Amino acid sequence: MSQRQRNWEALSFQIVMTVVAVLALILIVSPSLVVVIVSFTSGFSLKFPPPGYSTRWYVELWNAWQLQFAARNSLVVALWSTGLSIMLGVAAALAISRSKTLTAKLLDSLFMSPLVLPALAFGLAALMFFSLIGLPVSLLTLVIGHTIVCVPYVVRNTVAALAQLEPTLLESSAILGASRLYTFRRIVLPLIRPGIISGAFIAFMSSFDNVPVSLFLRDAATDMLPIRMWQDLEGKLDVTIAALSSVLIIATVALMAIMERTTGLSKRLTG
Amino acid sequence: MKSATTAPGDVTSFSLGLALPLGLVFAIFFVLPLAQLLFLSLHNDTAATVWGLGQYVKFLTDPFSLAVLGSTLLLGAEVTLACLVLGYPIAWLYQRSGSRVQTLIIMIVLLPLLTSVVVRTFAWIVILGRQGIINSVLQSLGLIGTPLRMIYTQGGLVAALAQVQMPLMVLPLITAIGRIDPNLSDASASLGAGSWRTFVKVMLPLSMPGIIAGCTLTYAAAITAFITQSLVGGGQMLFMPMYLYQQASTLQNWPFAAAISIIFLFAVLAIVALFSTLGRRARGYGDAR
Numbered sequence: 186m187s188q189r190q191r192n193w194e195a196l197s198f199q200i201v202m203t204v205v206a207v208l209a210l211i212l213i214v215s216p217s218l219v220v221v222i223v224s225f226t227s228g229f230s231l232k233f234p235p236p237g238y239s240t241r242w243y244v245e246l247w248n249a250w251q252l253q254f255a256a257r258n259s260l261v262v263a264l265w266s267t268g269l270s271i272m273l274g275v276a277a278a279l280a281i282s283r284s285k286t287l288t289a290k291l292l293d294s295l296f297m298s299p300l301v302l303p304a305l306a307f308g309l310a311a312l313m314f315f316s317l318i319g320l321p322v323s324l325l326t327l328v329i330g331h332t333i334v335c336v337p338y339v340v341r342n343t344v345a346a347l348a349q350l351e352p353t354l355l356e357s358s359a360i361l362g363a364s365r366l367y368t369f370r371r372i373v374l375p376l377i378r379p380g381i382i383s384g385a386f387i388a389f390m391s392s393f394d395n396v397p398v399s400l401f402l403r404d405a406a407t408d409m410l411p412i413r414m415w416q417d418l419e420g421k422l423d424v425t426i427a428a429l430s431s432v433l434i435i436a437t438v439a440l441m442a443i444m445e446r447t448t449g450l451s452k453r454l455t456g
Numbered sequence: 457m458k459s460a461t462t463a464p465g466d467v468t469s470f471s472l473g474l475a476l477p478l479g480l481v482f483a484i485f486f487v488l489p490l491a492q493l494l495f496l497s498l499h500n501d502t503a504a505t506v507w508g509l510g511q512y513v514k515f516l517t518d519p520f521s522l523a524v525l526g527s528t529l530l531l532g533a534e535v536t537l538a539c540l541v542l543g544y545p546i547a548w549l550y551q552r553s554g555s556r557v558q559t560l561i562i563m564i565v566l567l568p569l570l571t572s573v574v575v576r577t578f579a580w581i582v583i584l585g586r587q588g589i590i591n592s593v594l595q596s597l598g599l600i601g602t603p604l605r606m607i608y609t610q611g612g613l614v615a616a617l618a619q620v621q622m623p624l625m626v627l628p629l630i631t632a633i634g635r636i637d638p639n640l641s642d643a644s645a646s647l648g649a650g651s652w653r654t655f656v657k658v659m660l661p662l663s664m665p666g667i668i669a670g671c672t673l674t675y676a677a678a679i680t681a682f683i684t685q686s687l688v689g690g691g692q693m694l695f696m697p698m699y700l701y702q703q704a705s706t707l708q709n710w711p712f713a714a715a716i717s718i719i720f721l722f723a724v725l726a727i728v729a730l731f732s733t734l735g736r737r738a739r740g741y742g743d744a745r
Contacts, residue, residue, distance in 0.1 A: 191650055198651035206545035210564050212615075215621055216579030217567060219589065223582055231582050233589045283468060291474050295482055301672075301728055303680040305697050306493065307486070307718035309704050313496065314489035321467075325721040333486050336478065352468035359467040368467070371737045387570075394572045400701065401677035414574040415683055422581065430575040437571050441563060445669050451562035455550075 217434050226425040231422050242428035249425055255413035262324060262399075262409070263392040266331035270388045273332070274339030275381055279373075280370035281340075282347040297341065299334045304397035307334065312401040322404050330398040339381065342453065346380025347373075379448035387442050390437070497714035504711065511715030521699070521716075528679050528696040529723065531613070535678035536744050538618035539625040545623075545671065547629035562630075569623040577684045579615040581607060584688070608690035616688045621677045625670035632666020633659070668735035673726055679724065696720045 219233065224242055226235030246252070277296060281289040299307065311330045312322075320326060351371065358368040399409040416432075417423050444450040500510035515521045550561045568576050583589050584606040591603040606612045636659065645652040660667075682697040689695065700720065706714035 194650040194652060198655065200487060202545045203540065206549035209542035209546050209622070210561065212542070214564055214621055216576060216583060217571060217620060219582050220575065220579045230587060231585065232587045233582060233592055273481060275728050276474040277478035279470040283470060284472055286472070286627055288472060289475075292479060296478065300487070301676050301724065303676075303683055303697070303717070303720055303724055305680060305700055306721050307490070309700065309710075309717055310489035310493040311485070312704075313494050313710065314485070317492065329485050333482070340478075345528075355468045362599045365467065390570050394574075396573060397680070398699070400682070401704070405615070411572055411574045411683070414572070414578075415687070418574065418578060418581070418687060422585070426578060427573075427582075430572070430578055431570050433575055438567070441566060441570060444558065445563070451559050451566070454566070454627055455562065 189361075216280075220427055220432060221431040224424070225429040226424060229424065231424060231427060237378040242424045243432075246427045246428045246432070249429075251408070252410070252413060252417075252425070252429060255408040255410040256325075257292075258324065258403075258407055259393050259410040262331055263328045264390050265324075265328040265336050266392045267385050269328065269332045269334040271341045271381065272386050274336045274384070274388075275343050277358065278340045278343035278347060282344040283352075293340075293344075297337050300337045304334055305400070308398040308401035311398065316400070322407065324407055325408070326402045327399060327407060328400045331392040331395055335392045336396055338387040339384040340393065342384025342387070343377060343378045345453070346377035349384075350376055379397055381451060383444060383448045383450050383453045386440070386448075386450070473560055476675075483578055493714045493717055496711050497718045498590075499711050502709065502711055511712050512719070514712065515715055515719055522694060523735050524699050524720070525723065526653045527693065528720075529727075531610075531617075531685075531695060532675045532679040533615040534610075534614045535621060536625075536675045538614055540667065540671065542618065543620070543622055543625035543629060544667075547633050547666075550626075550630050551633050565623045565626045568620050573620070573681075573683045576620050577616060577687045580612070580619070580684075580688050584612045607688060608692055610693065613685065613688045613693070616676050616684055617681055620681065620684055621674045624673035624677055628666045628669035628673070629663065630666075632663040632669070636662045665735060668731050672731040675727055675731070686730050696723075 210234075221234050223233055223235060225238045225240065226232070226242065227237035227239040276315055277292070281293050281296075284287060308330065309327070311333075315322065315326050354372055354376075355368060358372050359365075363371070394411050396411050396415065397408075403409050403412065414426055417426055440451065481644045496504055497511055498507060498509065500506045518548040546561065546565065550558055553561065580587070585591070586605075586607075588602045588606070589604060591600075594600045595603065640658055640662070641654050644658045645651075649657065679695070680697055682701070685693070685695045686698055695722075696716065700713055700716045703716060
């Protein structure tokens with residue numbers, strides 16, 4: 186192959202890959218941008234571009250008590266299940282990450298399985314189980330269900346952080362006379378904290394947004410935000426939902442920026 | 457402060473007993489419910505008194521149910537392929553960029569993963585709808601007279617799902633491509649291979665673990681994506697999650713819904729197992745080169 190031919194080939198490869206990548210990135214971002222723009226429409230429909238701009242739908246949001254009620258429930262459930270996920274998940278991650286036994290491997294697959302199994306099947310199973318043991322649908326059943334599907338994120342991120350922890354640090358701490366608990370508090374915990382936090386962040390987001398489990402474990406008294414929004418959208422295309430969506434998008438971007446600053450989220454998820 | 461009484465090797469590991477609380481929670485609230493689901497699916501009547509494989513026979517001999525299963529599996533394949541074709545260049549670009557651009561790319565890729573599923577689906581309705589962006593642009597350019605029907609079509613659904621599931625493909629790919637020794641590409645080039653040849657013969661095989669991991673995650677996520685399927689797919693297309701939900705919630709036919717769940721669950725597991733077998737093969741292939 187001549188040099189010219191090769192240069193041309195290298196160039197064509199780079200151009201094709203870069204163009205596809207940039208197009209794909211635009212494809213990923215544009216839907217979110219569209220929602221934010223459309224939410225400022227002065228009209229009654231989701232026409233794009235909007236006929237004019239106003240903040241009327243945000244004012245409307247202020248009075249949408251059903252959505253606010255659902256949002257509060259979602260927040261309460263997400264906070265509780267994230268808290269439980271951290272407590273149970275970090276302990277479990279400590280136990281399985283440095284053990285090479287078969288039990289540890291099996292437990293690891295068990296704790297990860299909610300990520301692959303269809304959550305809707307689990308939601309149905311949980312509903313049938315709770316009705317069998319006589320536990321009525323409530324915020325409690327939602328917290329339990331959400332914890333099961335959110336805990337894998339905490340376990341996975343904590344295990345990843347522990348894998349990067351130098352065992353020699355633990356040994357030196359012990360040699361210098363520190364107790365196991367002291368070593369844990371002063372050496373292990375500070376070093377794995379960013380991993381725990383980013384796992385907890387993803388667990389929180391996925392609980393706040395959970396549909397398949399909430400679908401079965403909620404009723405009118407425990408309405409959850411994503412389900413309320415879904416049901417509203419099935420009936421009509423409500424511009425209030427666009428305003429709410431754009432509030433959620435902006436909140437998410439802000440949280441992501443904070444997470445990136447404090448835990449290096451992007452490095453953690455690609456490392 | 458107490459001095460360590462355990463052997464030096466011990467201090468680097470933690471007691472397996474720490475997994476006990478989560479293990480118990482999983483045993484009671486995860487394994488038991490799924491076992492009960494299986495138990496219920498093995499009954500022919502709604503009251504769960506007559507044992508039998510009736511529900512499974514009903515599903516597997518019903519052309520309608522089989523068509524739902526088939527179109528769900530096909531949908532997953534289409535979305536996975538779209539994610540791979542669009543996601544690989546993103547991961548490739550990431551590895552060639554400076555750290556600022558890298559962070560930007562990751563943030564863009566993560567955005568759909570972290571925004572609410574209803575929100576991102578809703579965005580697609582705004583884009584694909586009758587009065588949506590694509591139709592407005594095409595109409596104002598005079599390319600079409602009447603609005604195209606894009607929402608409630610398979611193509612629209614695949615586009616929406618691909619955007620939503622993209623992070624699940626890109627993140628493992630970035631990790632896998634990052635682990636490839638750059639010297640290998642240089643070696644391939646100095647031995648006379650062009651960029652495309654190096655890509656096909658060196659990069660693709662070596663990034664196979666990432667491809668497999670990404671495909672497994674996107675496939676599983678795409679076929680279980682209840683909200684996107686129902687809002688962008690509309691009433692015309694029925695997929696397994698909605699089928700399951702209708703049988704359980706609207707028709708209250710729990711044993712049949714349980715059987716659908718189990719069949720769906722095994723379909724997902726079979727796909728995951730297939731991918732991981734391919735993954736093991738691919739690793740062998742990668743090592744051999």
